[in-house]
Amino acid sequence: MFESLSQRLSTTIEKLRGRARLTEENIRDALRDVRIALLEADVALPVVQALIQRVKVRAVGQDILKSLTPGQALVKVVRDELTAVMGSVNTDLNLNCPAPAVVLMAGLQGAGKTTTVAKLARFLRERKKKKVMVVSCDVYRPAAIEQLQTLAEQVEVLFFPSTGEQDPVAIAHAAIDAARKQYVDVLLIDTAGRLAIDAAMMAEIKALHAAVNPIETLFVVDAMTGQDAANTAKAFSEALPLTGVILTKTDGDARGGAALSVRYITGRPIKFIGSGEKPDALEPFHPDRLAQRILGMGDVLSLVEQVEQSVDKEKAQKLAEKIVKGKRFDMNDMRDQLQQMLSMGGLASLMDKLPGVGNLPDKVKSQINDKEVHRMIAVINSMTKKERRHPDLLNGSRKVRVAKGSGMQPQDVNKLLKQYQQMEKMMSKLSSGGIKGLMRQMKGAMGGGAGGNFMQR
Template sequence: MFEGLTGRLGDIFDRLTRRGALSEEDVGAALREVRIALLEADVALPVVKQFIAGVKEKAVGQEVLRSITPGQMVVKIVHDHLVEMLGSASEGINLEAAAPVPILMVGLQGSGKTTSTAKIALRLKTRERKKILMASLDTRRPAAQEQLKILGEQVQVATLPIIPGQQPVEIAKRAMQMGRQEGFDVVMLDTAGRLAIDDELMAEVAAVRDATKPVETLLVVDAMTGQDAVTVATNFQDRVGITGIVMTRIDGDARGGAALSMRQITGKPIKLLGVGEKVDALEAFHPDRIAGRILGMGDVVSLVEKAAENIDKAEAEKLAKKMEKGTFDLDDMANQLKQIRKMGGMGGMLGMLPGIGKIKNQLKDANIDEGILKKQEAIISSMTKAERRNPDIIKASRKRRIALGSGVQVQDVNRLLKQFQDMQTMMKKVKKMGQKGFMRQGLAGLLPKGKGFP
């Protein structure tokens, strides 16, 4: 989401940090560029003014201009102010109340509210070990209640039985009653949305709020709508009252300004981020990590957490032993491709690595295409067990059969086999160098030359 802003800020700070000393004019010129970059990223003007004023006050101080690394000091000040702008600390969903805890989901139609309800329910069920009941109060949109029921079946979370003709407040009361009677920990109430804010929508949401006394009222906003999302949040805060924000579609081509403006303008924290269409594509919002991503510092902590969630420890140990012994085969390669896709693909992983913005042009040249992962999985799936264990037997006729079975060209099969051979060569190098040699030489000694690699 912040790719454009990250690139602009990266260029500005690269020029700044290359200078041995900074004058007040240098800092002022850099901050003027930062101001333009933030405005182009759709950050609200009052937020930009406050941000630049706060950074400038500290950045032109004598302790910065006379420090050994003034450029790095300015970057640190910008980072700290970004964290402050985004909310300083991560805030999770509040469940500190007597069960069943009511959570009210509000927002405009099309913002991803119903899907987010199911995502949050799955998160609370798996991470917090809570028993969740979901209820759709949307009696206007065709099949809205059925949509939540289907999502409930997907995530294996109970949904309130549908009674045609009931109104939102009646449904909410029935959900709370069922929650108490059947021992649910949390009741999630998915309210109706509208294409735009109107008095009828606000009156309906307020009536449900008054009837259920929710512990959390979470506003779901689409990051793709930019400053419109901030306007929606302000209206809901003023007229209904919200406790937190869930931003969806942050994996899309959004400029990121809404996320940077939201906390400052509404005073309410962004709690969760929808990072994809899958039901588990939901992340906690960590201001310090997001600030790191914006400034190209990466987000290694989130990457490690994602790996811990998606990678089976026993399988990883088994694979490590096979790599050490040199018995790594195409089945193992297929498993690795699946793990990479689970972690958000190469783009998702690379975006969390420090300094990646500085080599993104090289990565484009290397033609990193997420579709290739699926294509390679299909190719391996079209092979026999014998072929996956011993790729050397795959000659011309077998390659044609595999290509036909996976819907690709023979050249694609050849490319996969060459990649597998390169991996085997790399593993032999690691084994030959030993752990100390590997640590001393690093990955640079293992990467193939050319093809986008330095």
């Protein structure tokens, strides 16, 4: 998300380098570029106009601190205003009520509502330690109830059964009663969607809302619809007392206009963003962090949280103990590390949160994908157990056999072995010199450019 916007803003800021002061004259062209970039990102026109005006008022004539360039000063102003437009801070779910806390999910058909219900259920169970039940009041879409039941089993939450012959309000009341009896903390209610906003849909969801009186009413909207996402959310917010918005399919939205428009247009906070189909692909929405990502500053806080949640702590502990005892880092360990990387959303997800990645050439960024990681795992899987424990056994004939078994070439096996040797050398530094030895090794690798060769083919 925001690739083109990030590139355009980086180019604009570069033009201001070397200026001693931001004036109306030298910032006019920069703001024109920012305006065009926002419009191309499908940000709603009223949002663009308000944002540009606020940036202009704050930036023009601002004295530049000694430690800052004009470009950096403008970055700070733009970052602050982007954050303000998107809502300043993360707005958490309000679950402060007698159990069960009822959360009503609304949205158009095709926005990923049912999948998002499951993702949110998993989020509440794992991160908030809540006992969660889900129920479907969608009695129109074929297999909607069965889909939610399957997803509920995957994310390990309670499912309240319903049928297409039942009345949505009756289903909801029965689910609330069941949730009370089973001491459920949160009940998530999935509702019917339509291909477009119509009177029948609005009447039904209004009746459902009045009947269950939810603590949270969340609107689920497809980020790929751009400005339409903000307009649809506005229509729903006028019909229902929405408490927040969840943006879905943000991984397929290279422009990002919806994220910048929804809060301003609706007045309702974006509470979560979803990307991908996996049950863990839902993140709390942090406007300040997203503004930094737009401007190529990365999002280290989200990266740390992602690592905390995704890393298998037991495996990590075992590896640490093994290395400290002086035992050799082998191919099994390397495969575990590669699989952990994939479990954290893959290379693209990790790189997106690192500062400066937006400034990398397109040719380099295009090589940052998970295909190479999967190839490396395939090569390791083609080795025997003994070869994975003792990679030195891999002579010419063994390499040919491993290459054939994984559908690769012998040179691919050689590249993997070279990357393994770099990792093994780093791990041996840790066992011999502790953390200081490892840091010296990393510093040397970064200085010599070795770190950049890891994923090159």
